[in-house]
Amino acid sequence: MKHKKVKIGQAQVDYFFDSNLTSLSRITDKKSTILVTDEHLVTAHPQKFSSWKTIVLKPGEKYKTQATVDDIVSQLIGLEADRNTTLVGVGGGVVTDLTGYLASVYMRGIRFGFVPTSILALVDASIGGKNGVDVGVFKNIVGTIRQPSFLLHDHRLLASLPEMEWINGFAEIIKHACIRDAAMFRELEDHSIPFFQRNKKALADLIRRNTLLKTKVVQLDEFEKNERRLLNFGHTLGHALENQYNLTHGQAVAIGMVFASRMSEKITGFRQAERVGRLIENYQLPTAISYDRDKVFEVLKMDKKRARKEMNYVLLQKIGKGVVHSLPLDYLRSQL
Ligand code: NAD
Numbered sequence: 001m002k003h004k005k006v007k008i009g010q011a012q013v014d015y016f017f018d019s020n021l022t023s024l025s026r027i028t029d030k031k032s033t034i035l036v037t038d039e040h041l042v043t044a045h046p047q048k049f050s051s052w053k054t055i056v057l058k059p060g061e062k063y064k065t066q067a068t069v070d071d072i073v074s075q076l077i078g079l080e081a082d083r084n085t086t087l088v089g090v091g092g093g094v095v096t097d098l099t100g101y102l103a104s105v106y107m108r109g110i111r112f113g114f115v116p117t118s119i120l121a122l123v124d125a126s127i128g129g130k131n132g133v134d135v136g137v138f139k140n141i142v143g144t145i146r147q148p149s150f151l152l153h154d155h156r157l158l159a160s161l162p163e164m165e166w167i168n169g170f171a172e173i174i175k176h177a178c179i180r181d182a183a184m185f186r187e188l189e190d191h192s193i194p195f196f197q198r199n200k201k202a203l204a205d206l207i208r209r210n211t212l213l214k215t216k217v218v219q220l221d222e223f224e225k226n227e228r229r230l231l232n233f234g235h236t237l238g239h240a241l242e243n244q245y246n247l248t249h250g251q252a253v254a255i256g257m258v259f260a261s262r263m264s265e266k267i268t269g270f271r272q273a274e275r276v277g278r279l280i281e282n283y284q285l286p287t288a289i290s291y292d293r294d295k296v297f298e299v300l301k302m303d304k305k306r307a308r309k310e311m312n313y314v315l316l317q318k319i320g321k322g323v324v325h326s327l328p329l330d331y332l333r334s335q336l
Helices: 021-027 039-044 066-078 093-108 119-125 155-160 163-180 182-190 193-198 200-220 227-232 235-242 249-267 273-282 293-300 329-335
Strands: 002-008 011-017 033-038 053-057 086-091 111-116 130-135 138-145 150-152 310-318 321-328
Touching (some): 011 200, 039 053, 053 093, 066 093, 093 111, 093 130, 093 138, 119 200, 155 200, 163 227, 163 273, 163 321, 193 200, 200 227, 227 310, 235 249, 310 329
Parallel strands (some): 011 150, 033 053
Antiparallel strands (some): 310 321
């Protein structure tokens, strides 16, 4: 088990890379630990959960709500969870976001950790301490920022991850490469999802690299004042498209990244939008869809990154270097 201690703000987080869920009992005492997971994970890996107290959620974003939180709180009370209890979220980003939030508010805060099981949760959602729930169409509108005590990676769990979720997760890996890691961008160009599915070592290296990349960004800026904003590359248009056009998150972000790359060519002198588009296509993601400009702009302008009549937009200066530019809303609308 490869272990690394990471400091984020005041918190210390233990990262256990390339580990095994069976090693969890070495990190946290079984008697005082409760796992939170979803039905897909328990169905695919029943033996991994059999000796732990486990709360099993219905899978999917539509259950990332306060109602689910209330339900879990009742179950925690039933299990006599107290201030010494540790909660461990074993699942995709929905499970980790919910578990982090619950652990932040249950009895005003208890210890928690994550075993992320989707590519997206491994390289993104489990890192950085943002957690919370959705209210109606407003994603992550309620939540806290609180770091987990540990992350444990067990890549064997990926054996059951649906193909579409691999593709979704790679959209975030491509995002990381675009904003901060030109060498990783080139490595991605040389390979494909099937390559990483076959080569466990290459996959483990890629996940570790992405985990550390996001960690570094969060360490520089835990509360999203500067550097952390770069992680929104592709997400401003992406979020505006996601709910309205029945796209997955990865597909919507992919289209957003191509749009931002093209706009970068006009604003920063970036010259490689074609290359970004090609990589996205190679990872089975779309580069464009036709959409209703007015409808999309209405949602886009409500983005959290807006300040009065300007929007902080993440662009590329070159591959591996993201930059934030403040763009007038009128200009943005004209580019859609
Ligand atoms: P998810 O948790 O819904 O998982 C996607 C699907 O894959 C679900 O059906 C889940 O049951 C299934 N699944 C996950 N791992 C599996 C496995 N190993 N085997 C079989 N099935 C498996 O979604 P996600 O894509 O992992 O995460 C998306 C969520 O993450 C969103 O709610 C988003 O807001 C959040 N997120 C949070 C952050 C953050 O910083 N906190 C960052 C990015 C995304």
